[in-house]
Amino acid sequence: LTQCETKGYKISTTVVDLSGQVLAQLRSDGAGIHTLESSRKKAFTAMSMKQPSGNLMKVIADNPIMQPLQYMNENLLFLAGGIPIQLNGNVIGGIG
Template identity: 35%
Template sequence: MSTTTVTPLTTADAEVLITAARRAAEAAGATVSITVLDAGGHLLAFRRDDRAVLIAGETSTRKAYTALQLDAATADLVDLVKPDGPFHSLTTALDRPLLFIAGGLPIHRDGRLIGAIGVGGGAPEQDHSFTTTAVEALSR
């Protein structure tokens, strides 16, 4: 049996993610907050635009946490937690609140989950595109 060591998400990686998401948001005219968490759910980086609504900081963090805990894009989970969805009770199942709004994305390296990014402040579809742009920038 061989074990493969995967390099964890670093602060340099987090800067790449923050910069790419920020540039995408600026190009779209959105003011956002961006949260990057490591694989343990610990804050690695955070940035809030000066004009971003205050709640964007909370939503970006909850989106990142949700993407990390469920290893899925939050955009893919929205329908699952609706009242008739199979996971409708998941929104209140944990002590730490999850947020099922597009804008959270898990980050993988060599097939392993190493962290997550969340963006809040734009429309959900915009926030999702900003996280996608950031993760693509990291993989270059």
């Protein structure tokens, strides 16, 4: 959050656990109201798919047959900005 703010971006960031539950959520003053939910969904997507949400965005863009993936679960958001959190090679959560 601080790094983005120093570059002039007003954002939200969310950390989820392995079950997709929010552990922490921060929002910059003046960040758009949509940023809380989109950061949560990016974190959920990265955690549940075990890869950065930007990778999945590219897969869907490059392979139209894969587009239905984005409708599998209402918590998924295939936009860049979500990263899985790993410990000892195991995904334990996500951050968006």
